[in-house]
Amino acid sequence: MSLIKIKGLTKRFGEITAFEDINLEIKQGEVFGLLGPNGAGKTTLIRTLIGLLRQSEGTAEIFDFDTKDEIMEIRKRTSLLPQECQPYENLTARENILFYGRMHGTMSKDEIERRTEELIDIVGLRGRENDRVKDFSGGMKRKVLVARALVMNPDLIFLDEPTTGVDVLGARTVRNLIKKMAKEMGKTIILTTHDLHEVDELCDRVGIMVNGKLVAIGKPDDLEEQFKKAHLEDVFIGLVTGEGINAS
Ligand SMILES: Nc1ncnc2c1ncn2[C@@H]1O[C@H](COP(=O)(O)OP(=O)(O)O)[C@@H](O)[C@H]1O
Numbered sequence: 064m065s066l067i068k069i070k071g072l073t074k075r076f077g078e079i080t081a082f083e084d085i086n087l088e089i090k091q092g093e094v095f096g097l098l099g100p101n102g103a104g105k106t107t108l109i110r111t112l113i114g115l116l117r118q119s120e121g122t123a124e125i126f127d128f129d130t131k132d133e134i135m136e137i138r139k140r141t142s143l144l145p146q147e148c149q150p151y152e153n154l155t156a157r158e159n160i161l162f163y164g165r166m167h168g169t170m171s172k173d174e175i176e177r178r179t180e181e182l183i184d185i186v187g188l189r190g191r192e193n194d195r196v197k198d199f200s201g202g203m204k205r206k207v208l209v210a211r212a213l214v215m216n217p218d219l220i221f222l223d224e225p226t227t228g229v230d231v232l233g234a235r236t237v238r239n240l241i242k243k244m245a246k247e248m249g250k251t252i253i254l255t256t257h258d259l260h261e262v263d264e265l266c267d268r269v270g271i272m273v274n275g276k277l278v279a280i281g282k283p284d285d286l287e288e289q290f291k292k293a294h295l296e297d298v299f300i301g302l303v304t305g306e307g308i309n310a311s
């Protein structure tokens with residue numbers, strides 16, 4: 064069953080087309096990667112899917128709800144970790160998570176507390192949960208952000224460049240958390256990245272976005288196959304530069 068059905072979705076800002084005629088279905092339990100260079104339209108697509116922006120044309124359904132007029136039904140079950148996002152530095156890790164749970168407004172106090180304790184263990188912050196976030200490393204801050212995004216127990220999670228600007232160890236931590244969310248917790252995950260290795264490691268399928276268009280969709284291996292056994296990196300660079308793909 065498709066959890067997300069996108070048909071002919073287009074977003075323009077005046078003269079600028081952020082993305083155009085996107086057609087895509089994503090299944091429940093899938094980890095789907097949107098791969099593309101800066102300015103490809105990844106963030107705008109995600110923001111449109113979660114109802115922060117309104118599309119210019121086309122439709123998107125998530126959980127069989129229309130993003131145009133049933134967005135609150137979608138938001139109850141969906142979490143977004145935005146691209147530029149920091150936890151509250153003056154709150155502790157636990158307070159950050161609790162605060163998000165309360166803000167969501169659908170859970171009882173007991174439930175929020177129970178889930179917060181659970182998430183402190185899941186993301187690996189036990190022992191530091193009562194420390195203020197301002198003293199945390201980049202990787203630990205990401206753990207707080209992931210825990211915060213999970214507190215309302217979403218079925219679907221959008222992660223916008225979750226490892227960009229994070230050091231090597233922090234990125235590894237985040238990737239392991241993404242695997243855990245997918246495999247152990249059964250979440251459907253859409254992540255954006257410009258990192259090919261991340262897509263290869265994490266994603267069941269990938270969509271390559273260039274200049275607002277989805278130019279290829281498939282399993283990482285199948286894309287390599289489809290483009291005459293070039294490495295995914297060659298496929299990506301060929302599509303982005305418009306120079307075509309030379310198998311290596
Ligand atoms: N609020 C906005 N107003 C005008 N143009 C925008 C706005 N948001 C994004 N864009 C444009 O849409 C295009 C896609 O941007 P974005 O979705 O941020 O790309 P990505 O996340 O892939 O780097 C860019 O050309 C960007 O300048």
Ligand SMILES: [Mg+2]
Nearest residue numbers: 105106107146
């Ligand atoms: Mg972006």
